[in-house]
Amino acid sequence: MSEHTRAGMISGLEEAVASLSTPDTVSSPFGDLRFFDGVPLPETAETAYDALDLMRAIEVFLNTVPGASLVAFRNGIRSVGVTSPRVIGITEPRANSGALFLTPNTETTYGTTMLDLKAWGPTVIEVPEQSLCVVDDFWFRYVADMGIAGPDRGEGGKYLFLPPGYDGDIPDGYFVYRTPTFTNFVVLRALGGVPAMKRARVYPLAEAADPAPNEFINLAEMTFNSIHANDYTFYEEVAQLVREEPVEALDAERAGQLAAIGITHDAPFAPDARLTAILEKAAPIAAGLARVVTYQPRDPDAVLYGSWRNGFVGGSYEFLRNGARLLDARTQFHYFATVITPAMAHAQVGAGSAYAYTVHDANGDILDGGRSYRLRIDPDQPAKSFWAVDIYDTQTRSLLVVPSTPYPALASNTGTLEANADGSYDLFFGPTAPAGKESNWIETLPGKSWFPLFRAYGPLEPWFDQSWRLNEFEPTD
Structure with a gap:
C-alpha cells in the first residue's frame, strides 16, 4: 500500500470518526451534556435521564389522550x-x-x-x-x-x-x-x-x-365532568386503564412509553419524588402542545379552506396515511371530540354529517368573547337534513356556558332563525344581541375565547367539491 493511499484512508477514517463522535460538551434545552471522549460524566447521566423521562412523559400524554378521555368519561358518568x-x-x-x-x-x-x-x-x-x-x-x-x-x-x-x-x-x-x-x-x-x-x-x-x-x-x-385532566392526574387516569386491561390491548410502542415512566399492567403506579416532579412539569407542556395541534394544526390536510379546519385529518378513522400513523391528527381529534367510527371519517353525500371548526376571525385574530361578529351562511346550504352552529369553550372544549341559554347554538331546523331574502342567514355572536336579531344571536363572554363547530347533517355534493363554502367571522365592532 502506497503512503499516499494510506494517508487517504486515514483521512477518510478520521472524517468518519468525526461524524459519529460526540463532542465533550453538547448544548441542549436541558443544560450542557458533558462527556469524556464520548463517555457521559456522572452529572450528565442524571440530566440526560431527567430529559428522557420528561420527553417520554410528554409523548405519553399526546399518544394516550384517547384512553385518558374514556377513563375520565367513565368516571364522570359513574359519579x-x-x-x-x-x-x-x-x-x-x-x-x-x-x-x-x-x-x-x-x-x-x-x-x-x-x-x-x-x-x-x-x-x-x-x-x-x-x-x-x-x-x-x-x-x-x-x-x-x-x-x-x-x-x-x-x-x-x-x-x-x-x-x-x-x-x-x-x-x-x-x-x-x-x-x-x-x-x-x-x-x-x-x-x-x-x-x-x-x-x-x-x-x-x-x-x-x-x-x-x-x-x-x-x-x-346533572352537572359533572367527563373530560380528562391536563395536570399530573392525567397519568393516574391512564395508569388506571393500563392496570385494568390486558397487556395485549395496547401496541408495544405506546406500552413501552408508558413503562418508561412507571405505568405498567402488573404494578401500581407509584413514581418517586423525582419522577413525580417531572410528570408535574410534563403534563401542562403536553396539554399546551395538544392545544396547538388542535387549534392550529400544521398538516395541510387539516385545512378545509380559509381559517376553517377539518377535525378528521387523512380521512381514516385509524389516523393512517400511506401506512404511517398521523400522531398529531390522533391527538387533535381526541383532544376535542369523542366517538370514533368510519362513518364520521368518510361522510357520504346525503348521509351522516360533515364538520368544520375555526378559532380565528376574518382577520386571523383569535375569536374573542368580548367582541361581536357576524357569520353569513350563504344560500343553498348543502345539507339534506339541516345545518347547525354550536359554540364551545376553548378551555374545556365543552358547550360554552352563558347566562342567556343552556343551548349555545343556532340551527336551521328550529324554525326560529330569520333568513335573508336570498335564502342566506346572518348569524351574530357577541356579548349583546344586535337590535332585532335576537333569534340569530349566540351570547359570548368577555374575557373568554370560544370556537364554533359547523355541522352539515346529510352533507350534499357542494360541501364536498367546495362549490359552497363557509364564510369567515367578520368583526362588527
Whole structure:
C-alpha cells in the first residue's frame, strides 16, 4: 500500500470518526451534556435521564389522550349513577351546557353507557330501528357501528360483544364482535328521539332468555365532568386503564412509553419524588402542545379552506396515511371530540354529517368573547337534513356556558332563525344581541375565547367539491 493511499484512508477514517463522535460538551434545552471522549460524566447521566423521562412523559400524554378521555368519561358518568351497563344515561330532550362533555351538539339526544365484559362476560346490545349507534374500545378504537351504519341497516338488531380471550359458545342470531378491552364505550342515538332511545337494551348474554330491564338516567339534568385532566392526574387516569386491561390491548410502542415512566399492567403506579416532579412539569407542556395541534394544526390536510379546519385529518378513522400513523391528527381529534367510527371519517353525500371548526376571525385574530361578529351562511346550504352552529369553550372544549341559554347554538331546523331574502342567514355572536336579531344571536363572554363547530347533517355534493363554502367571522365592532 502506497503512503499516499494510506494517508487517504486515514483521512477518510478520521472524517468518519468525526461524524459519529460526540463532542465533550453538547448544548441542549436541558443544560450542557458533558462527556469524556464520548463517555457521559456522572452529572450528565442524571440530566440526560431527567430529559428522557420528561420527553417520554410528554409523548405519553399526546399518544394516550384517547384512553385518558374514556377513563375520565367513565368516571364522570359513574359519579351521577351510570355505574353499570344496565344503566343508560340519556340527554333528554337534548344535550346542554350543564355538564362538561367534549363538543356535544345540542341537536341530538344522546344515550351512553360503558360495557363491562369482565363482570358480565359476553354482552348483548339491542338497538332500535333507525338508530345511529357506535361501540369503541377503552383505548378509543373503533369496534362496531350499529343501526343505520351497521349491518342491521337501520332495521334494528341484536349485537353480541365478546371479551378478550373468549373461547366459549357463540349462539346464532347476533351480529358478533370481539373487542380487545373489557370496558367499551357505547353511544346510542335514535332518529325517533327519546321514546326510541328507551327501546335500546343492554344485558348479559347469560340473561338472554329473560333480561332484566334497563334503567335510564337523564344526564341533561346533572352537572359533572367527563373530560380528562391536563395536570399530573392525567397519568393516574391512564395508569388506571393500563392496570385494568390486558397487556395485549395496547401496541408495544405506546406500552413501552408508558413503562418508561412507571405505568405498567402488573404494578401500581407509584413514581418517586423525582419522577413525580417531572410528570408535574410534563403534563401542562403536553396539554399546551395538544392545544396547538388542535387549534392550529400544521398538516395541510387539516385545512378545509380559509381559517376553517377539518377535525378528521387523512380521512381514516385509524389516523393512517400511506401506512404511517398521523400522531398529531390522533391527538387533535381526541383532544376535542369523542366517538370514533368510519362513518364520521368518510361522510357520504346525503348521509351522516360533515364538520368544520375555526378559532380565528376574518382577520386571523383569535375569536374573542368580548367582541361581536357576524357569520353569513350563504344560500343553498348543502345539507339534506339541516345545518347547525354550536359554540364551545376553548378551555374545556365543552358547550360554552352563558347566562342567556343552556343551548349555545343556532340551527336551521328550529324554525326560529330569520333568513335573508336570498335564502342566506346572518348569524351574530357577541356579548349583546344586535337590535332585532335576537333569534340569530349566540351570547359570548368577555374575557373568554370560544370556537364554533359547523355541522352539515346529510352533507350534499357542494360541501364536498367546495362549490359552497363557509364564510369567515367578520368583526362588527
